[in-house]
Amino acid sequence: MNIVCKALLLTCAGTSLAYGAVEGEKWKITSSMQMSGMTMPAMSNEICKQPGDDSVPMKTEKNCTIYDNKRVGNVQSFKMRCTGKDAVEGSAEFTYLGPDHYKGKMLVNTQGETMTMNMEGQKIGSCDGGEINLKAKEMQAQAQAQMAQSEKMMAETCRKFAAEGNNPYMMTTQCKDPADRQTFCNAARTHDNFLDLSEAEKANAGSTAPGARPLSDTEQLCGFSAAAEREHLCKSAEQAGKMKFLVSQCPAQAQALAAAHCAGRRYTAIADQYRDFCSNYANNEAQQAENTPVGKAKGLFGKGKKALGGLLGN
Numbered sequence: 001m002n003i004v005c006k007a008l009l010l011t012c013a014g015t016s017l018a019y020g021a022v023e024g025e026k027w028k029i030t031s032s033m034q035m036s037g038m039t040m041p042a043m044s045n046e047i048c049k050q051p052g053d054d055s056v057p058m059k060t061e062k063n064c065t066i067y068d069n070k071r072v073g074n075v076q077s078f079k080m081r082c083t084g085k086d087a088v089e090g091s092a093e094f095t096y097l098g099p100d101h102y103k104g105k106m107l108v109n110t111q112g113e114t115m116t117m118n119m120e121g122q123k124i125g126s127c128d129g130g131e132i133n134l135k136a137k138e139m140q141a142q143a144q145a146q147m148a149q150s151e152k153m154m155a156e157t158c159r160k161f162a163a164e165g166n167n168p169y170m171m172t173t174q175c176k177d178p179a180d181r182q183t184f185c186n187a188a189r190t191h192d193n194f195l196d197l198s199e200a201e202k203a204n205a206g207s208t209a210p211g212a213r214p215l216s217d218t219e220q221l222c223g224f225s226a227a228a229e230r231e232h233l234c235k236s237a238e239q240a241g242k243m244k245f246l247v248s249q250c251p252a253q254a255q256a257l258a259a260a261h262c263a264g265r266r267y268t269a270i271a272d273q274y275r276d277f278c279s280n281y282a283n284n285e286a287q288q289a290e291n292t293p294v295g296k297a298k299g300l301f302g303k304g305k306k307a308l309g310g311l312l313g314n
Contacts, residue, residue, distance in 0.1 A: 026124050076096070161184070167211075172221055192245070193251075
């Protein structure tokens with residue numbers, strides 16, 4: 001029953017949804033309903049329609065369909081069907097008594113009962129073009145609100161990715177704010193993020209997929225040389241305690257550090273601040289050796305032992 005009442009009480013005489021339309025026609029719509037021997041008081045509302053609009057003078061709920069719409073002379077008829085919990089069937093006929101006046105009747109069958117709705121429309125003057133588009137403006141406002149929410153969420157996402165400094169593909173394809181890009185470029189110059197970018201690109205070697213070369217993409221986005229930035233970061237890596245960066249990105253420094261603090265020592269004899277470095281260095285050297293023809297023929301343990309000059313022996 002609620003669907004029927006909403007559908008019928010929202011009579012709109014073909015209200016236009018076109019945005020920015022010209023001056024329209026103001027109509028006064030009066031309707032009354034009878035059901036089960038009872039008559040509801042007549043209700044009136046004013047709407048604005050585009051001049052010459054000949055659409056069905058009825059607005060329905062989203063689960064209602066108007067069909068079999070016909071216009072013969074000055075008589076327009078159509079049928080309506082609503083599905084769901086309050087399913088209904090209805091038919092209507094409107095007679096246009098001139099360009100400024102029409103009368104109509106609609107019969108609706110619902111839950112075994114028939115409801116009759118009488119409607120009359122009378123043109124009462126002109127109206128501002130904006131009135132024609134009240135629904136359109138409402139829809140546009142909703143769309144704009146949704147867009148604003150989406151933009152807000154995207155802005156928050158961009159700030160997050162910018163601060164993380166390890167996804168240049170996101171920054172180039174979705175995040176256009178110069179401030180975010182600057183934040184990203186600053187973050188990409190840190191030991192941890194530069195390492196992530198470099199290792200990701202190494203892991204994707206040979207791939208041509210978008211985003212497969214994050215360090216190269218960052219170079220292009222931020223306008224710096226990866227080689228120069230790597231050299232700069234290598235100089236401060238040990239002091240900053242970025243041992244993984246040293247092992248991965250600074251072979252000369254890592255080799256010297258391993259010779260000074262790792263080679264020939266038992267693991268328990270290595271200074272605390274260098275234990276992880278020595279372990280990572282051993283694994284890294286072993287992996288590199290494994291990729292050589294000779295290395296592939298040897299066991300991983302033996303190569304790691306050789307790389308540290310006896311670190312894992314004795």
